[in-house]
Amino acid sequence: MLQIYNTLSRSVEEFKPINPLHVSIYSCGPTVYDYQHIGHMRRYVGDDILVRVIRANGFDVKHVMNITDVGHLTSDSDTGEDKMEKGAKKFGMSVWDIAKKFEKQFFDSSDLLNIKRPNVVIHATDAIQDQVDLIQILEEKGFTYKTSDGIYFDTSKFPRYFELSHQNPDELKAGARVDMIEGKKNITDFALWKFSSKGEKRQMEWDSPWGIGFPGWHIECSAMSMKNLGPTFDIHTGGIDHITIHHTNEIAQSQAASNKQFVKYWVHHNFLQVNGQKMSKSLGNFYTVEDIQKKGFDPLALRYLYLQTHYRQEMNFTFKSLDGAQNALKHLRSIISEWDEPKIGCAEFEGRFVNAVNDDVNMPEALAIAWELVKSDYPSKAKAESLYKMDKILGLQLNRHEEIKVPEDVQKLIDEREGLRKQKRFHLSDQIRHKIRKSGYDVIDEKGEKTKIVRI
Ligand code: AMP
Ligand code: ZN
Secondary structure, eight states, X not given: OOEEEETTTTEEEEOOOSSSSEEEEEEOOOBTTSOOOHHHHHHHHHHHHHHHHHHHTTOEEEEEEEEBOSOOBSSTTSOSOBHHHHHHHHHTSOHHHHHHHXXXXXXXXXXXXXXXXXXXXXXXXXXXXXHHHHHHHHHHXXXXXXXXXXXXXXXXXXXXXXXXXXXXXXXXXXXXXXXXXXXXXXXXXXXXXEEOOTTOOOSSOBOOTTXXXXXXXXXXXXXXXXXXXXXXEEEEEEEGGGIIIIIHHHHHHHHHHHSSOOEEEEEEEOOEEETTEEOOTXXXXXXXXXXXXXXXXXXXXXXXXXXXXXXXXXXXXXXHHHHHHHHHHHHHHHHHTTSOOOOSOOHHHHHHHHHHHHBTOOHHHHHHHHHHHHHSSSOHHHHHHHHHHHHHHHOOOTTSOOOOOOOHHHHHHHHHHHHHHHTTOXXXXXXXXXXXXXXXXXXXXXXXXXXXXXXO
């Protein structure tokens, strides 16, 4: 039975989907105004693993993700610069081209990390009408009010506002900043629709019943998730920073509109730090998956590295640890390359692996069990059968065998031996093979196939 930590209850719960066969999952996707770095990508690998684990439990999964391509403001409290317009200026492109460029960069990184694409990917700009419709429902139900700069959600009308974040409203009030938007009634109120400023022509703006402008960030996730998965669905994922504002606001809007519970299980991924600091361009510790690849690393070594830390734990990235992960992955592949064809499997290890992944997706434990299997005395065909099954969740493409790089002098011996064998001078070729073995390698002659080189 799958157990999963639910941020809503702050405890590990048994996973019981609404429908016994089909599981519905929504993930907050990237804002495509700049590069997605290896911190962002840790989250998406986490989502990918979760979906794979749920599928391995026999469920059919519908996984929906949005692409935030509408400009939102840099601060969570609806102030600051528009992220997309800022990105467009920085790269000297239009907001629409920026969105395309960074969506591609995101999916390229996802592919390199062997992340399976969600079943449905929706762009916020393709769902403006759905967002307007939802705001209208909230307006009809009396949850909104108008200020000089937009339509706001009145959080005082939604009594369970702090259900997810467990925040204390009194403490929030004490710490509130003074630069609150004029006309906002409560510090936690948030924009559903923002008006374009008078005289300003934004690159992205739409007409609405309230005037020309653009939707608030939170409304897109409520509108698009409910449209694709219904008013109540199983799992919603995001980064831990989404708990207090973005997801709290999603719950308020969705439940105020539908009168139903919005999400059963909230899953939040912890952050990636670099040498103990936040990843940022100014600190020079900002890396994309492509950067990692350019430095000579296999992107799947990064995936391996992510798997070594539990998704609810903060992870510290160093190149030393990436190097370690790459060596471990190479070693694993080279061991596997010498195994016989998969057959039968080891029930003992498969069972333990399933228990680990079902224990709140404990991938560090699952990886350790995979290694125990590799080092066990089971015949290699059985180990191969089980390991390839495990790899459906690990996603490390373990059957992509590592090419063995043979030193030049050993390669000379191999070629020499090959020549002697062709001349049927087997006694001499055996002597050469002995030399090859002394150098730590061996050659296996398989009928009708090229001679296989292995490390011993
Ligand atoms: P940003 O594009 O920087 O605003 O980040 C968007 C989202 O990506 C954040 O809200 C986080 O959920 C996630 N994210 C950003 N940086 C990291 C990081 N270093 N580690 C994990 N997730 C991150
Ligand atoms: Zn979202």
